[in-house]
Amino acid sequence: MIALSGGVGGAKLAFGLARVLAAGDLTIVVNTGDDFEHLGLLVCPDIDSVTYALAGLSDRERGWGLAGETWGFMAALKRLGGADWFNLGDHDLAMHVERTRRLAGGRTLSQVTAELSGALGIAHRVAPMSDQPVRTFVDTDTGRMAFQPYFVRERCAPVVSSLDYVGAQDARPSPAFSEALARPDLSAIVICPSNPYLSVDPILALPGVAEAIRASGAPCVAVSPIVGGQALKGPAAKLMAELGAVPGNAAVAAHYRGLVDGLVIDAGDAADAAAIEAAGMAVLATASVMVTDEDRARLACECLDFAGRLV
Protein backbone atom coordinates (compact mmCIF):
# COMPACT_ATOMS: atom_id res chain seq x y z
CA MET A 1 0.00 0.00 0.00
CA ILE A 2 0.94 3.65 -0.31
CA ALA A 3 0.87 6.25 2.46
CA LEU A 4 1.00 9.92 1.47
CA SER A 5 2.50 11.96 4.27
CA GLY A 6 3.62 15.37 5.35
CA GLY A 7 5.63 15.94 8.52
CA VAL A 8 4.56 15.77 12.13
CA GLY A 9 0.95 14.40 12.05
CA GLY A 10 1.55 12.27 8.99
CA ALA A 11 4.69 10.77 10.48
CA LYS A 12 2.69 9.43 13.43
CA LEU A 13 0.40 7.38 11.18
CA ALA A 14 3.33 6.40 8.95
CA PHE A 15 4.97 4.99 12.09
CA GLY A 16 1.78 3.02 12.87
CA LEU A 17 1.55 1.67 9.33
CA ALA A 18 5.19 0.59 9.47
CA ARG A 19 4.43 -1.19 12.74
CA VAL A 20 1.64 -3.29 11.23
CA LEU A 21 2.81 -3.85 7.63
CA ALA A 22 5.76 -5.82 6.27
CA ALA A 23 8.50 -3.72 4.68
CA GLY A 24 7.62 -4.86 1.17
CA ASP A 25 3.96 -3.93 1.61
CA LEU A 26 4.35 -0.21 2.38
CA THR A 27 5.73 2.75 0.45
CA ILE A 28 5.65 6.03 2.36
CA VAL A 29 5.61 8.92 -0.11
CA VAL A 30 6.59 12.19 1.51
CA ASN A 31 5.89 15.81 0.61
CA THR A 32 8.94 17.77 -0.49
CA GLY A 33 7.17 21.11 -1.01
CA ASP A 34 8.52 22.24 2.39
CA ASP A 35 12.14 21.56 1.34
CA PHE A 36 14.51 24.47 1.07
CA GLU A 37 18.14 25.35 0.64
CA HIS A 38 19.42 26.88 3.87
CA LEU A 39 23.02 27.73 4.80
CA GLY A 40 24.10 25.86 1.68
CA LEU A 41 22.29 22.68 2.76
CA LEU A 42 19.17 20.98 1.43
CA VAL A 43 16.74 20.64 4.34
CA CYS A 44 13.82 18.21 3.80
CA PRO A 45 11.70 18.65 6.94
CA ASP A 46 8.92 16.20 6.11
CA ILE A 47 11.25 13.43 4.93
CA ASP A 48 13.23 13.89 8.13
CA SER A 49 10.13 13.91 10.36
CA VAL A 50 9.02 10.61 8.83
CA THR A 51 12.53 9.13 8.93
CA TYR A 52 13.15 10.11 12.55
CA ALA A 53 9.69 8.88 13.59
CA LEU A 54 10.19 5.47 11.96
CA ALA A 55 13.66 5.19 13.47
CA GLY A 56 12.25 6.00 16.91
CA LEU A 57 14.49 9.08 17.13
CA SER A 58 12.04 11.98 16.87
CA ASP A 59 11.40 14.59 19.51
CA ARG A 60 7.76 13.99 20.35
CA GLU A 61 7.29 17.20 22.35
CA ARG A 62 8.55 19.54 19.63
CA GLY A 63 7.16 17.46 16.78
CA TRP A 64 10.23 17.92 14.55
CA GLY A 65 13.90 17.13 14.82
CA LEU A 66 15.69 14.67 17.07
CA ALA A 67 15.07 13.77 20.70
CA GLY A 68 17.89 14.77 23.04
CA GLU A 69 19.11 17.42 20.59
CA THR A 70 21.73 20.05 21.52
CA TRP A 71 22.01 23.52 19.99
CA GLY A 72 25.69 24.47 20.06
CA PHE A 73 25.79 25.09 16.30
CA MET A 74 22.88 27.55 16.48
CA ALA A 75 24.47 29.43 19.40
CA ALA A 76 27.76 29.71 17.50
CA LEU A 77 25.96 30.76 14.31
CA LYS A 78 24.04 33.46 16.17
CA ARG A 79 27.27 34.79 17.68
CA LEU A 80 28.59 35.21 14.13
CA GLY A 81 25.46 37.09 13.02
CA GLY A 82 24.22 34.17 10.88
CA ALA A 83 20.59 33.37 10.04
CA ASP A 84 19.17 32.05 13.30
CA TRP A 85 15.44 31.99 12.50
CA PHE A 86 15.53 28.32 11.45
CA ASN A 87 16.91 25.94 14.06
CA LEU A 88 19.26 23.19 13.00
CA GLY A 89 20.21 20.97 15.94
CA ASP A 90 23.75 19.69 16.27
CA HIS A 91 22.76 16.09 15.52
CA ASP A 92 20.10 16.91 12.93
CA LEU A 93 22.73 18.97 11.10
CA ALA A 94 24.52 15.75 10.16
CA MET A 95 21.45 14.69 8.14
CA HIS A 96 21.44 17.88 6.06
CA VAL A 97 25.21 17.89 5.54
CA GLU A 98 25.32 14.24 4.48
CA ARG A 99 22.23 14.53 2.25
CA THR A 100 23.66 17.62 0.54
CA ARG A 101 27.04 15.94 0.07
CA ARG A 102 25.52 12.84 -1.53
CA LEU A 103 23.27 14.93 -3.80
CA ALA A 104 26.29 16.97 -4.91
CA GLY A 105 27.95 13.67 -5.81
CA GLY A 106 25.17 13.00 -8.31
CA ARG A 107 22.77 10.80 -6.39
CA THR A 108 19.03 11.46 -6.56
CA LEU A 109 16.94 12.50 -3.58
CA SER A 110 15.24 9.08 -3.77
CA GLN A 111 18.58 7.28 -3.55
CA VAL A 112 19.86 9.47 -0.74
CA THR A 113 16.61 9.14 1.23
CA ALA A 114 16.71 5.35 0.90
CA GLU A 115 20.39 5.24 1.93
CA LEU A 116 20.01 7.51 4.95
CA SER A 117 16.79 5.90 6.20
CA GLY A 118 18.45 2.50 5.75
CA ALA A 119 21.43 3.72 7.78
CA LEU A 120 19.01 4.50 10.61
CA GLY A 121 17.66 0.95 10.48
CA ILE A 122 14.41 1.64 8.62
CA ALA A 123 13.32 -1.33 6.53
CA HIS A 124 10.22 0.27 4.99
CA ARG A 125 10.50 2.36 1.86
CA VAL A 126 10.53 6.12 2.52
CA ALA A 127 10.46 8.01 -0.78
CA PRO A 128 10.30 11.68 -1.68
CA MET A 129 7.25 12.49 -3.80
CA SER A 130 9.63 13.58 -6.57
CA ASP A 131 13.33 13.82 -7.34
CA GLN A 132 12.82 17.17 -9.04
CA PRO A 133 12.52 20.25 -6.78
CA VAL A 134 9.01 21.40 -5.93
CA ARG A 135 8.77 24.41 -3.61
CA THR A 136 5.60 25.61 -1.92
CA PHE A 137 5.08 29.39 -1.96
CA VAL A 138 2.28 31.27 -0.24
CA ASP A 139 0.69 34.50 -1.42
CA THR A 140 -0.23 36.51 1.67
CA ASP A 141 -1.39 39.92 2.83
CA THR A 142 2.26 40.76 3.45
CA GLY A 143 3.50 39.46 0.10
CA ARG A 144 4.63 36.24 -1.54
CA MET A 145 6.99 34.07 0.45
CA ALA A 146 8.56 30.63 0.46
CA PHE A 147 7.10 28.07 2.83
CA GLN A 148 9.67 27.94 5.64
CA PRO A 149 9.91 31.73 6.09
CA TYR A 150 6.07 31.75 6.26
CA PHE A 151 5.88 28.79 8.62
CA VAL A 152 8.83 29.29 10.94
CA ARG A 153 9.97 32.93 10.67
CA GLU A 154 6.49 34.47 10.36
CA ARG A 155 4.82 31.72 12.51
CA CYS A 156 2.02 31.38 9.91
CA ALA A 157 0.72 34.84 10.92
CA PRO A 158 0.26 36.31 7.39
CA VAL A 159 -3.19 35.79 5.87
CA VAL A 160 -2.86 33.41 2.93
CA SER A 161 -4.81 34.06 -0.28
CA SER A 162 -3.35 31.28 -2.44
CA LEU A 163 -0.67 28.60 -2.60
CA ASP A 164 1.69 27.76 -5.40
CA TYR A 165 3.68 24.53 -5.78
CA VAL A 166 6.50 25.90 -7.90
CA GLY A 167 8.09 23.27 -10.10
CA ALA A 168 5.31 20.72 -9.68
CA GLN A 169 4.22 20.88 -13.31
CA ASP A 170 7.74 20.02 -14.49
CA ALA A 171 8.37 17.38 -11.84
CA ARG A 172 7.70 13.66 -12.04
CA PRO A 173 6.64 11.27 -9.29
CA SER A 174 9.71 9.55 -7.83
CA PRO A 175 10.50 6.05 -9.13
CA ALA A 176 9.28 4.34 -5.92
CA PHE A 177 6.05 6.36 -6.03
CA SER A 178 5.41 5.53 -9.70
CA GLU A 179 6.21 1.86 -9.16
CA ALA A 180 3.91 1.63 -6.14
CA LEU A 181 1.08 3.34 -8.03
CA ALA A 182 1.47 0.92 -10.94
CA ARG A 183 1.51 -2.27 -8.83
CA PRO A 184 -1.40 -4.50 -9.88
CA ASP A 185 -1.72 -5.66 -6.26
CA LEU A 186 -1.88 -2.14 -4.80
CA SER A 187 -4.26 -2.69 -1.87
CA ALA A 188 -4.90 0.83 -0.57
CA ILE A 189 -3.78 4.44 -0.55
CA VAL A 190 -3.88 6.16 2.82
CA ILE A 191 -3.59 9.94 3.06
CA CYS A 192 -2.12 10.60 6.49
CA PRO A 193 -3.53 13.33 8.80
CA SER A 194 -1.36 15.98 7.22
CA ASN A 195 -2.30 19.49 6.13
CA PRO A 196 -4.34 19.06 2.91
CA TYR A 197 -3.09 22.32 1.37
CA LEU A 198 0.52 22.35 2.53
CA SER A 199 1.45 18.69 2.71
CA VAL A 200 -0.87 16.64 0.49
CA ASP A 201 -1.73 19.01 -2.37
CA PRO A 202 1.93 19.34 -3.47
CA ILE A 203 1.96 15.54 -3.93
CA LEU A 204 -1.35 15.61 -5.81
CA ALA A 205 -0.07 18.50 -7.96
CA LEU A 206 2.51 16.26 -9.63
CA PRO A 207 1.41 15.49 -13.18
CA GLY A 208 -0.57 12.25 -13.40
CA VAL A 209 -0.68 11.46 -9.67
CA ALA A 210 -4.38 12.16 -9.00
CA GLU A 211 -5.30 10.34 -12.22
CA ALA A 212 -3.11 7.35 -11.29
CA ILE A 213 -4.70 7.15 -7.83
CA ARG A 214 -8.17 7.12 -9.40
CA ALA A 215 -7.13 4.64 -12.11
CA SER A 216 -5.42 2.28 -9.65
CA GLY A 217 -8.73 0.88 -8.49
CA ALA A 218 -7.32 0.76 -4.95
CA PRO A 219 -9.46 2.29 -2.21
CA CYS A 220 -8.19 5.68 -1.07
CA VAL A 221 -8.83 6.77 2.51
CA ALA A 222 -7.78 10.00 4.17
CA VAL A 223 -7.42 10.71 7.87
CA SER A 224 -8.72 14.16 8.71
CA PRO A 225 -6.17 16.42 10.42
CA ILE A 226 -9.05 18.41 11.96
CA VAL A 227 -10.46 17.44 15.35
CA GLY A 228 -13.22 19.49 16.95
CA GLY A 229 -12.84 22.15 14.26
CA GLN A 230 -9.15 22.66 15.11
CA ALA A 231 -5.91 21.31 13.72
CA LEU A 232 -4.05 19.25 16.32
CA LYS A 233 -0.89 21.06 15.24
CA GLY A 234 -0.08 23.61 12.58
CA PRO A 235 -2.12 26.04 10.54
CA ALA A 236 -4.61 23.73 8.74
CA ALA A 237 -7.73 25.27 10.33
CA LYS A 238 -6.42 28.85 9.97
CA LEU A 239 -5.59 28.22 6.30
CA MET A 240 -9.01 26.70 5.63
CA ALA A 241 -10.71 29.81 6.98
CA GLU A 242 -8.40 32.09 4.99
CA LEU A 243 -9.11 30.14 1.81
CA GLY A 244 -12.85 30.51 2.32
CA ALA A 245 -13.88 27.22 3.93
CA VAL A 246 -15.40 26.58 7.35
CA PRO A 247 -12.69 24.66 9.24
CA GLY A 248 -13.95 21.16 9.84
CA ASN A 249 -14.27 17.65 8.50
CA ALA A 250 -16.83 18.67 5.88
CA ALA A 251 -14.24 20.99 4.35
CA VAL A 252 -11.62 18.21 4.38
CA ALA A 253 -14.12 15.89 2.67
CA ALA A 254 -14.98 18.55 0.09
CA HIS A 255 -11.29 19.14 -0.56
CA TYR A 256 -10.65 15.47 -1.29
CA ARG A 257 -13.93 14.76 -3.11
CA GLY A 258 -13.45 12.82 -6.35
CA LEU A 259 -10.21 11.28 -5.10
CA VAL A 260 -10.91 9.83 -1.68
CA ASP A 261 -13.43 7.04 -1.06
CA GLY A 262 -13.45 7.22 2.73
CA LEU A 263 -12.62 9.76 5.42
CA VAL A 264 -11.48 8.87 8.93
CA ILE A 265 -12.65 11.42 11.50
CA ASP A 266 -12.34 11.58 15.26
CA ALA A 267 -15.02 9.83 17.32
CA GLY A 268 -15.79 13.15 18.99
CA ASP A 269 -16.79 14.53 15.58
CA ALA A 270 -19.09 11.58 14.73
CA ALA A 271 -21.96 14.03 14.20
CA ASP A 272 -20.13 15.24 11.05
CA ALA A 273 -20.45 11.80 9.41
CA ALA A 274 -24.04 12.00 8.13
CA ALA A 275 -23.50 15.06 5.90
CA ILE A 276 -20.22 13.70 4.50
CA GLU A 277 -21.80 10.32 3.78
CA ALA A 278 -24.81 12.01 2.18
CA ALA A 279 -22.37 13.69 -0.21
CA GLY A 280 -21.06 10.27 -1.24
CA MET A 281 -17.97 9.65 0.91
CA ALA A 282 -17.78 6.82 3.45
CA VAL A 283 -16.82 7.81 7.00
CA LEU A 284 -15.12 6.00 9.85
CA ALA A 285 -15.42 7.79 13.19
CA THR A 286 -12.81 6.51 15.64
CA ALA A 287 -10.26 7.75 18.16
CA SER A 288 -7.92 9.51 15.71
CA VAL A 289 -5.67 11.45 18.09
CA MET A 290 -2.42 9.50 18.32
CA VAL A 291 -0.54 9.88 21.60
CA THR A 292 1.10 6.49 22.14
CA ASP A 293 2.71 4.01 19.77
CA GLU A 294 -0.29 1.75 20.38
CA ASP A 295 -2.61 4.57 19.19
CA ARG A 296 -0.54 4.83 16.02
CA ALA A 297 -0.65 1.09 15.30
CA ARG A 298 -4.36 0.80 16.16
CA LEU A 299 -5.32 3.70 13.88
CA ALA A 300 -3.18 2.20 11.11
CA CYS A 301 -5.05 -1.12 11.43
CA GLU A 302 -8.40 0.66 11.43
CA CYS A 303 -7.48 2.62 8.28
CA LEU A 304 -6.47 -0.60 6.52
CA ASP A 305 -9.67 -2.39 7.59
CA PHE A 306 -11.75 0.61 6.51
CA ALA A 307 -10.02 0.69 3.12
CA GLY A 308 -10.55 -3.07 2.77
CA ARG A 309 -14.26 -2.61 3.28
CA LEU A 310 -14.38 0.01 0.50
CA VAL A 311 -12.99 -2.27 -2.20
Ligand code: FO1
Ligand atom coordinates in the same frame (compact mmCIF):
# COMPACT_ATOMS: atom_id res chain seq x y z
N1 FO1 B 1 9.92 24.24 12.84
C1 FO1 B 1 9.87 25.36 13.60
O1 FO1 B 1 8.79 25.79 13.99
N2 FO1 B 1 11.05 26.04 13.91
C2 FO1 B 1 12.26 25.61 13.50
O2 FO1 B 1 13.26 26.26 13.77
C3 FO1 B 1 12.31 24.39 12.73
C4 FO1 B 1 13.51 23.85 12.31
C5 FO1 B 1 13.51 22.61 11.64
C6 FO1 B 1 14.71 22.01 11.28
C7 FO1 B 1 14.73 20.79 10.65
C8 FO1 B 1 13.52 20.16 10.35
O3 FO1 B 1 13.52 18.96 9.74
C9 FO1 B 1 12.31 20.74 10.68
C10 FO1 B 1 12.30 21.97 11.34
N3 FO1 B 1 11.11 22.58 11.70
C11 FO1 B 1 11.09 23.75 12.43
C12 FO1 B 1 9.83 21.98 11.33
C13 FO1 B 1 9.36 22.35 9.92
O4 FO1 B 1 9.54 23.68 9.60
C14 FO1 B 1 7.86 22.08 9.76
O5 FO1 B 1 7.35 21.31 10.79
C15 FO1 B 1 7.50 21.36 8.53
O6 FO1 B 1 8.06 21.87 7.38
C16 FO1 B 1 5.97 21.31 8.38
O7 FO1 B 1 5.62 20.02 8.08
